[in-house]
Amino acid sequence: MTASRSVEDRLRQAGRATHREANRRTADRPPVEQLAGLLRRRRLVRGLAAAAGVVALVAGAILLRSDPLPVPEIVGRPPAGPTPQVDEEAVPARRATSAGWSSFPPGGLTGGADGLQAVGAVGGRLVAVGTDAASSVEGHPRPGVWLSTTGRDWQAVEAAAIDDGGEAFRQAGMLMHDVAAIKINGQARLVAVGQAVFEPDSRLLAWISNDQGETWQLVEVPAGPENSARLQAVAATEQGLVAVGGVVSPPQEAPQARGLRPAVWTSPDGQSWSQPHLLEGMPGVAARDVATSGGQTVAVGGPVTSLWAGIAWTSPDGQSWTARTVVEDATLHGVAATPNGGFLAVGSTPTGGGPDGPPDADGILYTSPDGRSWIPVPDPDGVFAGPGNQQLVSVATDQNGQQVAAGTDAGHAALWIAPIGRTWKRIPHRDAVFPTRDGDPHTGNPASAITDILPTGSAWVAVGSAPGADTAPDPTVWLHPGATLTTPQPTPSRTSSPTPQG
Amino acid sequence: MKQQAFRGEAGSGVPAGGFASLYAEEYGRVLAVAYALSGSWVVAEEVTQEAFLKAFRRWEQVAGFAHPGAWVRTVAANLARSRLRRAGAEVRALLRLGGRTASGPDPIPEDLKAVWQAVRRLPGRQAQAVVLYYLADLPVAEVAAHMGVAEGTVKAHLHQARRRLEQTLEEDQP
Numbered sequence: 001m002t003a004s005r006s007v008e009d010r011l012r013q014a015g016r017a018t019h020r021e022a023n024r025r026t027a028d029r030p031p032v033e034q035l036a037g038l039l040r041r042r043r044l045v046r047g048l049a050a051a052a053g054v055v056a057l058v059a060g061a062i063l064l065r066s067d068p069l070p071v072p073e074i075v076g077r078p079p080a081g082p083t084p085q086v087d088e089e090a091v092p093a094r095r096a097t098s099a100g101w102s103s104f105p106p107g108g109l110t111g112g113a114d115g116l117q118a119v120g121a122v123g124g125r126l127v128a129v130g131t132d133a134a135s136s137v138e139g140h141p142r143p144g145v146w147l148s149t150t151g152r153d154w155q156a157v158e159a160a161a162i163d164d165g166g167e168a169f170r171q172a173g174m175l176m177h178d179v180a181a182i183k184i185n186g187q188a189r190l191v192a193v194g195q196a197v198f199e200p201d202s203r204l205l206a207w208i209s210n211d212q213g214e215t216w217q218l219v220e221v222p223a224g225p226e227n228s229a230r231l232q233a234v235a236a237t238e239q240g241l242v243a244v245g246g247v248v249s250p251p252q253e254a255p256q257a258r259g260l261r262p263a264v265w266t267s268p269d270g271q272s273w274s275q276p277h278l279l280e281g282m283p284g285v286a287a288r289d290v291a292t293s294g295g296q297t298v299a300v301g302g303p304v305t306s307l308w309a310g311i312a313w314t315s316p317d318g319q320s321w322t323a324r325t326v327v328e329d330a331t332l333h334g335v336a337a338t339p340n341g342g343f344l345a346v347g348s349t350p351t352g353g354g355p356d357g358p359p360d361a362d363g364i365l366y367t368s369p370d371g372r373s374w375i376p377v378p379d380p381d382g383v384f385a386g387p388g389n390q391q392l393v394s395v396a397t398d399q400n401g402q403q404v405a406a407g408t409d410a411g412h413a414a415l416w417i418a419p420i421g422r423t424w425k426r427i428p429h430r431d432a433v434f435p436t437r438d439g440d441p442h443t444g445n446p447a448s449a450i451t452d453i454l455p456t457g458s459a460w461v462a463v464g465s466a467p468g469a470d471t472a473p474d475p476t477v478w479l480h481p482g483a484t485l486t487t488p489q490p491t492p493s494r495t496s497s498p499t500p501q502g
Numbered sequence: 503m504k505q506q507a508f509r510g511e512a513g514s515g516v517p518a519g520g521f522a523s524l525y526a527e528e529y530g531r532v533l534a535v536a537y538a539l540s541g542s543w544v545v546a547e548e549v550t551q552e553a554f555l556k557a558f559r560r561w562e563q564v565a566g567f568a569h570p571g572a573w574v575r576t577v578a579a580n581l582a583r584s585r586l587r588r589a590g591a592e593v594r595a596l597l598r599l600g601g602r603t604a605s606g607p608d609p610i611p612e613d614l615k616a617v618w619q620a621v622r623r624l625p626g627r628q629a630q631a632v633v634l635y636y637l638a639d640l641p642v643a644e645v646a647a648h649m650g651v652a653e654g655t656v657k658a659h660l661h662q663a664r665r666r667l668e669q670t671l672e673e674d675q676p
C-alpha cells in the first residue's frame with residue numbers, strides 16, 4: 001500500500017513537472033491560423049482535383065508546374081574515399097509454379113519484427129530490414145535484418161550481429177529504415193540507414209555489412225547542430241551513397257524558419273558521411289526517398305504534417321541540388337528509376353475525410369524523363385482512388401518496363417501494376433494475400449501496409465507488415481513468382497572515378 | 503485575444519464553436535500526454551499538432567462531444583504510443599517528421615523522466631491508461647470510454663501498472 005502510494009506520488013510529481021514544461025512550450029505552438037489555412041487549402045484542393053480529373057481525361061497528361069526554386073545551400077562536402085561502384089546485381093528469387101502474388105506472414109519470418117521497412121538484394125541474397133520487436137531492449141525497438149535466397153524462407157540475423165558498437169543507443173532504441181548495395185573496390189557492401197530514437201535525441205546511424213548481411217558494423221552519421229534529425233532512405237549512385245531525410249534547424253533561426261528542414265547526406269563508402277546538406281524547402285519539409293538514373297539523382301518528399309506539396313530535388317553529382325515543386329496539392333513518398341533513364345514518383349493527394357474516419361486521400365503517380373519535368377499519370381478508371389486512404393509509398397520498375405506501385409488502400413496493403421505506357425490496374429483484393437482489416441480509427445494507421453518493393457530478376461518482392469495473431473503488426477513478405485515477367489538485363493557497373501569536386 | 507477573433511470568424515477558416523479556444527487551452531495538456539508516452543519533446547510536438555489537425559478536420563463532430571479536449575488527448579496518446587511501438591513498421595510516408603519547432607534541452611529532472619521511462623516500458627494498454635488517468639486527469643469512466651474497454655478493465659490496467667512500476671522504479675533506484 002505504501003509502495004503503491006509512493007508510485008502514485010511519483011506519477012503525480014512527474015505529471016506536474018511535465019505539465020509545467022508543456023505549458024512553457026505552449027508559447028511556441030504554431031498559430032491556429034496555420035490549421036485554418038490547411039483546411040481552406042484542402043477544400044480548394046477538392047475542387048481543383050475534380051476539375052483536374054475532367055481535364056486529364058480530355059487532354060491526357062498535363063505538365064504541371066516545375067518552376068525551379070532557389071538553388072539550395074550546400075553545407076560541407078563528402079570526405080574522400082575509395083571509388084564505389086553501384087552493385088546492381090539483383091538476386092533472382094526462385095520461380096514458383098503459381099502465377100500471382102502470395103504472402104508470407106510471420107511463419108516465414110522468425111524474429112518477431114513489428115514490420116519490414118525496406119528490401120534490397122546483394123550477391124544472391126535478399127535482405128529485408130526493419131524493426132525487431134523480439135529482441136527489443138525494454139520495449140525500445142531494435143533494428144532487425146532478415147535474409148533469404150528464395151523470397152519464401154527467411155532467416156533473422158542475430159541482434160548482436162546488427163548493433164555491434166551500438167551499446168550507447170540500445171537504451172533509446174534504434175530504427176532501420178532503408179538499405180542499399182554498393183561495390184567498394186569490387187566488393188559488394190550493404191549499407192543501411194536509420195537512427196536512434198527519442199532519447200536523448202535523434203542520433204543518425206548507418207550500418208555496414210561486407211558479408212551479405214551476416215554481420216553489421218554501426219557507424220554514426222552527423223545529425224547537424226541540433227543533433228536531431230531523421231534518415232529516411234539511401235541509394236547507391238555513381239558518386240557513392242546518397243541518404244535523405246531532414247534535420248531540425250537551430251533555434252537561433254527565425255521562428256518562421258524553424259522546424260524540420262530537408263537534407264541530404266553523402267558518403268563514398270557508407271563508413272564516413274558528410275555533414276547534412278540542407279535542401280531548399282519550407283520548414284516542416286523532409287525528403288523521403290531517393291533514386292538515381294541517367295546521371296541524375298532525384299530525392300522526393302514534402303511537408304510532413306500538412307502533407308500538401310510534392311517536391312523533387314535533382315542533382316547531377318550529389319553536391320548541388322535544385323528543388324522543384326512537382327505538385328502543390330499532394331505530397332510525394334517514393335521515387336524509382338526507370339530503365340530509360342527517367343523516374344517514377346508516387347504519393348497521395350487529399351480528397352477530404354469523413355467525419356467518422358481518418359483523412360481521405362487518393363494515390364498519385366508522376367513520371368519524369370529527367371527528374372526536372374514531371375507529368376501526372378492519368379487515372380481515368382480511378383484505380384488509385386476510392387473510399388478511405390489510398391497511399392502510394394513505393395514504386396519500382398524492372399528492365400522490361402513492368403511497373404509496380406505499393407502502399408495501402410483503405411487501411412490495408414495494396415499493390416498496383418502496369419507495363420510502361422499502359423493503364424494501371426490494382427491487384428485484386430484477396431483476403432489471404434492482402435488481408436483486409438480496418439486501420440486504427442483514431443490515428444488512421446493502416447492495419448497492414450507495404451513499405452517497399454523490389455524487382456528481383458523474374459520475380460517481385462514486397463515487404464511490410466500485416467496483423468499477426470494478436471493483431472500487432474508482424475513482418476510480411478509478398479512475392480510474385482514472375483510467371484508473367486522476364487529477367488531484366490543487368491546494368492553494367494560504373495567504373496569511372498567520380499570523385500566529388502570542391 | 504487574437505485567437506478569440508478567429509473563433510468562427512468568416513473567412514478565417516477556423517470553425518465556429520470554439521476550436522481556437524480548445525487549441526489554446528488544451529495544447530499544453532495534449533503536449534504533456536504526448537511527451538510522457540514518447541519521451542521526446544520533438545515527437546510530442548509533432549504528435550500534438552497531428553492530434554489537433556485531426557480534431558480540426560472533423561470539428562463539427564468533435565465539437566459535439568462532451569469533452570473535446572479529452573478526445574484530443576486520447577488521440578495524442580494513441581499517436582504517441584503508435585509512434586513508439588510502430589515506429590519501425592510505420593509506412594515510410596506516414597512518418598510525420600516535422601512541422602515542429604526545435605525542442606531545446608529537456609528540463610524535466612532525471613528522476614522524474616525515469617518515471618515516464620518506466621511507464622513506457624509497460625504493456626501498451628497499461629501505459630495508455632496510466633497516462634490518461636494520472637497525467638491527462640481523465641476519470642476512470644472516460645479513460646474506459648476512450649480506450650473502448652470496461653471501467654473494470656481500466657482499473658485492472660491501473661492496478662497492474664502500479665505493481666509493475668513499483669518493481670521497475672525500485673530496481674532502478676541506486
